[in-house]
Amino acid sequence: MYLGDVSWPEAGTHLDATDVALVPVGSTEQHGPHLPLSTDHVIAEGLAREAADRAGVVCTPTITVGVSPHHRQFHGTMSVEAPVFRDYVESLSRSLVYQGIDRIVYVNAHGGNVEHLREVGRRLHEDGAAYAVEWMWDESIPDLVDDLFEQNGPHAGPKETSMVWYLADNVREDELADARDGGCPALEDIRTTYNGARLFYDAIENSDNGAFGDPTDATAAKGERLFEAASEQLADLAEWLAAQPWETLAPREHVRSRDESKR
Template structure:
């Protein structure tokens, strides 16, 4: 159920019966010469809408701009700073709590958002507002990703390329797959990441001239469909599990009892 398509009485009927919502989040950032800047938020929205359609749970509009300053050197990349992103998502999610939602899944498709969504979830849980957790699509199906691709890449690689081929193939510049591979980094090894135990880079361009990693020529719409269906299945299972949990079991545990003999 997509919230923006409903009327307010219909939503009243929903919260009378259910208290769970999904919030898709992504980014608007460079994904190499072959993929649109919309890649992450297209994936997040497609998975969230699919899971909501299968289950009947509520789906909100997508947060399209995320924490992406590490891609800022590439044309068109948009970002918000982490404090503003956290505050915005927290405020949006508190809106849902006001209307009767007490559990939320952040359906995320951008790695730069992860730690900030977890922080928002902690804030909301710790003050007793609701239980909100972050879910990242590729982390739900790691074995399938490694089975399908020798070099999946952490950004703009064949897993994301295949997903967009499945979701919005007309947006993939398929004639640029070779140049994406050859101008990027196929295998991002430890030598690209650290010196003597220290992470020495901050931005994607410091490791990849065109901003992407992996072998994009391994991508296919068939692989994208397999990834999409497997990830959607995992999300549906997560929603079902979360809906079954008593809310008191999800919120922050109480402080431990004082040690024997201690004074209050």
């Protein structure tokens, strides 16, 4: 159930029925010449809404701007500073706790958000406010992603192109070949590390047009397969969280000293 669509009395009924909220989190950033800036938050919201309905939990409105400084050179990219993003997500999460939610899944579709969402989860867990976890859609179905695409790519490649094609039918088909040829179709062709050191900061250092992988391998049908599989994984996670006794999720007490344990 999507909270933004209901009245406050209706929201109260739904919130009384569950302890779990799905919070879709994406970005507004370049995704090559063939995909919209909204790619990540379109994917996150689509998955969160679907899984919430399947699992009988609530879905919040979407966080549409994330931590994206590594795409700053491309027109239209928006980003917030990491500490601001963390504080915002934490504040939003604590407002959910006030409404009776104590289990949160950040339904994430942007790699730049990962470490910051996990840090927010740690903050909430340390003081026992909520059990909050970051969930990245493609990491829930890695075998399927590998099976569907020869040259996947971590950003603006065929997996994201397929998902946007299925969810929003918002792919510039005439730009697919240029996205591949003017980007970085094969990651093995570029040097990204040297003796364990990461050698780049921004996407443009490795891809002139911001795309990675071969988006010409994308189809809406493949996007549907990805969406169905990832939605199932997310709904199962939400149902599992709902079934856990709070004692198994809450932070553990400090280890007792030997002297204390003898008392």
